[in-house]
Amino acid sequence: MSDRLDLEQLKQKEFAKRTRQLIWLESSVILGLLVWVSLEYENNPFMQSWEKTNIGPVSFLLNGTLAGLFAGTMLGFIVARYAERRTEEEKILKSLRKKTVS
Numbered sequence: 001m002s003d004r005l006d007l008e009q010l011k012q013k014e015f016a017k018r019t020r021q022l023i024w025l026e027s028s029v030i031l032g033l034l035v036w037v038s039l040e041y042e043n044n045p046f047m048q049s050w051e052k053t054n055i056g057p058v059s060f061l062l063n064g065t066l067a068g069l070f071a072g073t074m075l076g077f078i079v080a081r082y083a084e085r086r087t088e089e090e091k092i093l094k095s096l097r098k099k100t101v102s
Contacts, residue, residue, distance in 0.1 A: 041063060
C-alpha cells in the first residue's frame with residue numbers, strides 16, 4: 001500500500017514540475033512578444049499615432065514599461081524561489097548537524 005502511495009506522490013511531483021516548466025516557457029514567450037511589440041512601437045510612428053488615438057493614455061505601457069514590469073515580476077519569482085530553496089537546504093543541514101552532534 002505504501003509503495004502505491006509513493007508512486008502517486010512521485011506522479012504528482014512530476015506533474016507539478018512539468019507544469020512549472022510549461023508556465024516558465026509560456027512566460028518567456030510572452031516576455032519576448034512584449035519586447036517585440038515595444039520595439040515595433042518605438043520604431044513605427046504610424047503605430048504610435050494610431051495607439052495614441054485609439055488606446056489613449058494606456059499607450060505609454062508599450063514604450064517598454066509593460067515588458068520591464070513583466071520581466072521584473074519574473075525575476076521576483078525566480079529570486080523568491082531561490083530564497084525558498086536556500087531556507088529549505090539550511091533547515092536540512094541544521095537537522096543533519098543536530099543528528100551528528102547527538
